[in-house]
Amino acid sequence: PTAADAPTVFAPSPTANEPTIIAPPPAAPAEPPTAADAPTVFAPSPAIEGPTIVELPSAADAEPPVIETPAIVTPPPDAPAEPPHPPVAQTSSAPVVADISAERARLEALLAAHRETVAQYEQMAARYPAGSVPAFILAGLDAARAELAKTEADLAALPSGPDPAEVARLEGLLTAHRETVAQYEQMAARYPAGSVPTFILAGLDAARAELAKTEAELAALLGNAPTPAPAAVAHPAAPTPIGTPVSILPAPEACLVLADGSEITLAPGRSEYIIGREDPVSNIFPEIDLTPYGGELGGVSRQHAKIVHIGNQWSIVDLNSTNHTRVNGQRIEPQMPTPISDGTKLQFGRLVATFHVKS
Known part of the structure; x- marks a missing residue:
């Protein structure tokens, strides 16, 4: 309350015998309330009564919506066009033969067996008069011929190129056979004509046969004529007596x-x-x-x-x-x-x- 609102106290005269009453000091004027403390009052507009109408912008004034489009990179005129990616090749489910030479040998052995089986069935069928061959023999002959034809087709389908592992094996075998033949020839050369022991002649024949067989196998594998054998490797051996004739002579007619x-x-x-x-x-x-x-x-x-x-x-x-x-x-x-x-x-x-x- 302000000083104007405080009650007025009338002090008596000092001469009176009544007690002295000391009036309290006037209260300090209170600070007026700040705007923050005052409650907010929303007064309606004096000119507009009723609900507030918010006016929307017109279509002409509205900003167009932003549409994101993918960026298109244009290559420079000198840049070569990127080639299209090749289609992914479908992997074959056919089994891969790791050792072509082994598979070829297996099929060739199978062919020989099928041919002998067909020949035996034909012999059995030939025993009977025409039109009287038992049905089980005819059925077996048909089955054997079918297996023969199938194996021939499998053999023809094998890759024609030589197997590097088989080529290396045959070349190593050739070297060993040639050295063996050279040693047998040295042993045979120690004896007079017609006196070479039979076991040496037989061994020399076998060594030469193995050499010729391996040369033929390698030539067939490579698809060319057999190459001539290189010079025999020298091996230490007992000296041949002077004047001893060599027993390997040209064959007569x-x-x-x-x-x-x-x-x-x-x-x-x-x-x-x-x-x-x-x-x-x-x-x-x-x-x-x-x-x-x-x-x-x-x-x-x-x-x-x-x-x-x-x-x-x-x-x-x-x-x-x-x-x-x-x-x-x-x-x-x-x-x-x-x-x-x-x-x-x-x-x-x-x-x-x-x-x-x-x-």
């Missing part, structure tokens, strides 16, 4: 007489004669080609056998042929030299010949 009377002459001056069938595709050209004499129908392999002449001895070696080699009716083991002489009966598959030495 000989021939093969076939069952139909055809005569195939063995050219003189050689010590080895490969017998088989010529195959220009594989660069196989044997010295004795039996193709014109029914060799293919007779089951003769491309490299079937080999006739060898060392010293005064003739021998024959089977080169792992499919249908085998027989001497006087007896089948001989592969890579094992078998002595032959004038009049020996030889059989290559189903083709028969007589060996003759011309005097």
Whole structure:
């Protein structure tokens, strides 16, 4: 309250005996309230009564909405156009053969087995009159022929390129065979003519047969003619006595007489004669080609056998042929030299010949 609102106190005269009343000092004027303390009062506009109307901007005054568009980068005029990405190749689900040579050998062995099975079924069917062959034999023959055709197709589908691992293996084998042949020739050269022990001659024949077989395998794998063997590696050996003749002499003239009377002459001056069938595709050209004499129908392999002449001895070696080699009716083991002489009966598959030495 202000000083104007305080009550007025009338003090008595000092002479009066009444007690003196001391009036309190006037109260300090109170500070007026600030605007922050005053309550806010919203007074309606004197000119407008009723609800407030907010006027919206017109379409012309409104700002257009912002639309984000992807940035388009234009390459400079000199920049080459980026080539389109190539389509992703679909991976084949066919099995990959890791060792082509092993798979080829497996299929070739399977082919030989299927061919023999077909031949046996044909023999069984041939026993019966026409139209009387039992159904189970005919069914078996059809199945065997189907398996044969399937294996032939699998073999033809193999990659034609040589297997590097197989090439390296054959080249290493060639080196070993050549060194072995050289050692056998050194041993044979120590003896007088006609006195070389049989076991040395047999070993030399076998070593040469293995060398020729490996050379043929490598040539067939690479698709070219066999390369000539390099010079033999020198090996330490006992010195040959002076004047001792070498027992490896050129072969005399000989021939093969076939069952139909055809005569195939063995050219003189050689010590080895490969017998088989010529195959220009594989660069196989044997010295004795039996193709014109029914060799293919007779089951003769491309490299079937080999006739060898060392010293005064003739021998024959089977080169792992499919249908085998027989001497006087007896089948001989592969890579094992078998002595032959004038009049020996030889059989290559189903083709028969007589060996003759011309005097």
